[in-house]
Amino acid sequence: MKPEQNREFVALMVPCQQSIRNFVYSIHPDAGDLDDIMQETAISLWEKFDTFDRTREFLPWAMRLAYFEVLSFRKKRSRDRLVFSDEAVEALAAEEPEVELTEHVREALETCLCRLDPRARAVVEARYGKGSSISDLAIHRKESVHRLYRILDKVRALLIDCVRGQLIDQGLPADHV
Numbered sequence: 001m002k003p004e005q006n007r008e009f010v011a012l013m014v015p016c017q018q019s020i021r022n023f024v025y026s027i028h029p030d031a032g033d034l035d036d037i038m039q040e041t042a043i044s045l046w047e048k049f050d051t052f053d054r055t056r057e058f059l060p061w062a063m064r065l066a067y068f069e070v071l072s073f074r075k076k077r078s079r080d081r082l083v084f085s086d087e088a089v090e091a092l093a094a095e096e097p098e099v100e101l102t103e104h105v106r107e108a109l110e111t112c113l114c115r116l117d118p119r120a121r122a123v124v125e126a127r128y129g130k131g132s133s134i135s136d137l138a139i140h141r142k143e144s145v146h147r148l149y150r151i152l153d154k155v156r157a158l159l160i161d162c163v164r165g166q167l168i169d170q171g172l173p174a175d176h177v
Contacts, residue, residue: 108166
């Protein structure tokens, strides 16, 4: 790339970087993977910048490439169990996320997770953070599958109520949580 193209890329990328990050997190909500996916996305955007149609907006183009980077990342990690199927990721990517609201929801969820009982939080983190199956968790924790489903149902309801409360307290819409 020529120096003026580098400048143009940086001028377009920097203001959109947080929006792209929020989008990636909305379709692959694993904070541990976020930096890796963002790095691969930035490299991909830079390498493919000469294909960018300058008559269009940069952010939608960047988000589309970020979507493919998430799929690529998931494929590389296919040995691990992941929270969302590829179909779910595609459905989430098809939605137009309200970037600022998505960030507020993520922050509220983190706050609410910290408030959980340690045992309940451990079940949630094992199931959704590490992608463990309920049957594997039941064996590991020496609890029945039925009990773990009840715990997760209760925790989901608590988290939804907590996140909604956090958003309402901040004067933000909470109806889609």
